[in-house]
Amino acid sequence: MRILLLNDRIDPTGGSQLLTRGISDGLAARGHETRILASDAGLDPADRPANASLCRGSLEGSKQTLLRTWNPSAAAALRREIASFRPDVVHVRAFLTQLSPSILPELAGVPALYHAVHHAAVCPTAKKLLPDGRICTFPAGSACKAHCLSVPAFAALMTQRALFRRSWHRFDAVLANSRCTADHLVRDGLGRGPGADEVRVVYNAVPATPARPPLSDPPRAVFVGRLSREKGVATLLHAWARVREEVPAAVLDLVGTGPLEAELEALAAATLGADAAVFHGRLPRPEAEAVATPAWVQAVPSTWDEPFGLVAAEAMMRGTAVVVPGHGGLAEVPEAGVSGLLAPAGDPEAWADALLTLLARRSRAEAMGRAARERATSRFTMDRLLDETEEVYNSIRRTEAAHRHA
Incomplete structure (x- = not known):
C-alpha cells in the first residue's frame, strides 16, 4: 500500500512530529511504501527524513497565522505528491497550524482520514484553555475574541475554521488519539460528516524501552x-x-x-x-x-x-x-x-x-x-497503533472501491 502522511511539522522535537516519523517507519517495516508531507517550519535540513517532501511554513507570529489560514504552498505540494506518488491512502494528522485547509480540496477522489492529535480543529489556540487557567467550554467564535485572540488573529482563524468545516466531507474516516480528543470533536459537530463515521479512538504509541531497575532510596x-x-x-x-x-x-x-x-x-x-x-x-x-x-x-x-x-x-x-x-x-x-x-x-x-x-x-x-x-x-505500542490504523486504511479503501463500482 502507498501511504502519504501529512503533518504540520516534521522536526524531531515534538510528540506529533516524532510519532509521524515513527508511523512512517513502522509502516515501511511492514512492507508499505510511505511518504511524508510537512512544512519546513523549525526544521534543520540535516533532520529532514529521506522520504519527506516540504512546503513553506513559518513560526513567526503573523506570518504563521496567515499560512495556517491558507497555505498555497501546501496545496501545491500535496497536488504534486498525489500526482507523482499516487497514494492509496492519505493520512492527515496535524495540519491546522502550518499546512492549512488549503490541502483539503486536493483530497478529492483519494481515500483520506483525519487523525486528530490535538484540539486545533475545535479551538484556534489548540488548548481549550482560557487565559485565567480555566478549561474553555465555549464553542469557537465570539468567545475566542473576548478571551484569547487579537482582532486580526480572530478574523484569520475564524476564516480558517470556516474553510476547514466547508471541506470536512473530504475525510472518509476520523481518528482521535484519546476519548477526550474525540469528545471535543463530537461536541463541535465534527463527529460525523459525509462519509465519516463516529470518531474512532486510536491511542498514541511510545517507544519500547527497558524496564527500570528496582527502586532505591531516596524516594x-x-x-x-x-x-x-x-x-x-x-x-x-x-x-x-x-x-x-x-x-x-x-x-x-x-x-x-x-x-x-x-x-x-x-x-x-x-x-x-x-x-x-x-x-x-x-x-x-x-x-x-x-x-x-x-x-x-x-x-x-x-x-x-x-x-x-x-x-x-x-x-x-x-x-x-x-x-x-x-x-x-x-x-x-x-x-x-x-x-x-x-x-x-x-x-x-x-x-x-x-x-x-x-x-x-x-x-x-x-x-x-x-x-x-x-x-x-x-x-501503547507502535504495533498496536499500526494494527488499528491499517484496519482503517483497509476499510476506507474498500468503501472507496465500492463507490467506484456502484
Whole structure:
C-alpha cells in the first residue's frame, strides 16, 4: 500500500512530529511504501527524513497565522505528491497550524482520514484553555475574541475554521488519539460528516524501552515537561511542601524549561528546603531519561485537557507509576488505582495525598510501576497503533472501491 502522511511539522522535537516519523517507519517495516508531507517550519535540513517532501511554513507570529489560514504552498505540494506518488491512502494528522485547509480540496477522489492529535480543529489556540487557567467550554467564535485572540488573529482563524468545516466531507474516516480528543470533536459537530463515521479512538504509541531497575532510596518524583502555567507545576511544588513534611528525604526532579522557570524556582526556594527540588533545565532525551529512571512516581499535573499525554505513557513503559489529573486524555492513560493515581488538577492537598501513597510505601510504588508497564506494553505500542490504523486504511479503501463500482 502507498501511504502519504501529512503533518504540520516534521522536526524531531515534538510528540506529533516524532510519532509521524515513527508511523512512517513502522509502516515501511511492514512492507508499505510511505511518504511524508510537512512544512519546513523549525526544521534543520540535516533532520529532514529521506522520504519527506516540504512546503513553506513559518513560526513567526503573523506570518504563521496567515499560512495556517491558507497555505498555497501546501496545496501545491500535496497536488504534486498525489500526482507523482499516487497514494492509496492519505493520512492527515496535524495540519491546522502550518499546512492549512488549503490541502483539503486536493483530497478529492483519494481515500483520506483525519487523525486528530490535538484540539486545533475545535479551538484556534489548540488548548481549550482560557487565559485565567480555566478549561474553555465555549464553542469557537465570539468567545475566542473576548478571551484569547487579537482582532486580526480572530478574523484569520475564524476564516480558517470556516474553510476547514466547508471541506470536512473530504475525510472518509476520523481518528482521535484519546476519548477526550474525540469528545471535543463530537461536541463541535465534527463527529460525523459525509462519509465519516463516529470518531474512532486510536491511542498514541511510545517507544519500547527497558524496564527500570528496582527502586532505591531516596524516594524521588519527577516532572518532565514545559514550565508553563497549563502544566500545573505550581500545584506540584505546593504539594511537595507537605510531602517533605512526611517523607523528609524525598526529592523532586524537574526536567524542562519555559516561561515560568524563574517564577517556579523562586516558589521552590521560598516553600521548600534547598535540596527538596532540583531544576535540571532542558535536557537531551537520554539525559532526561537518566533523571527520570530512578523516580518512584512521575507527576503530570496539567490543568488543561491534554489530548493524550505521551510523557505519562513513556513513564509507564519504563515501569514508573504515574499521578495524573482526573480529566483530559491523561486520565485515560493509566488504569486508576492500578497503574496510576488520579488527582484533581490545581488541588495541592489531593496531589500530596496521591504522591505520598507511593513515596511513603516503596512496595506500593513497585507494584503500581509493574502494572503501569504491563498496561503500556499492551496498550501503547507502535504495533498496536499500526494494527488499528491499517484496519482503517483497509476499510476506507474498500468503501472507496465500492463507490467506484456502484
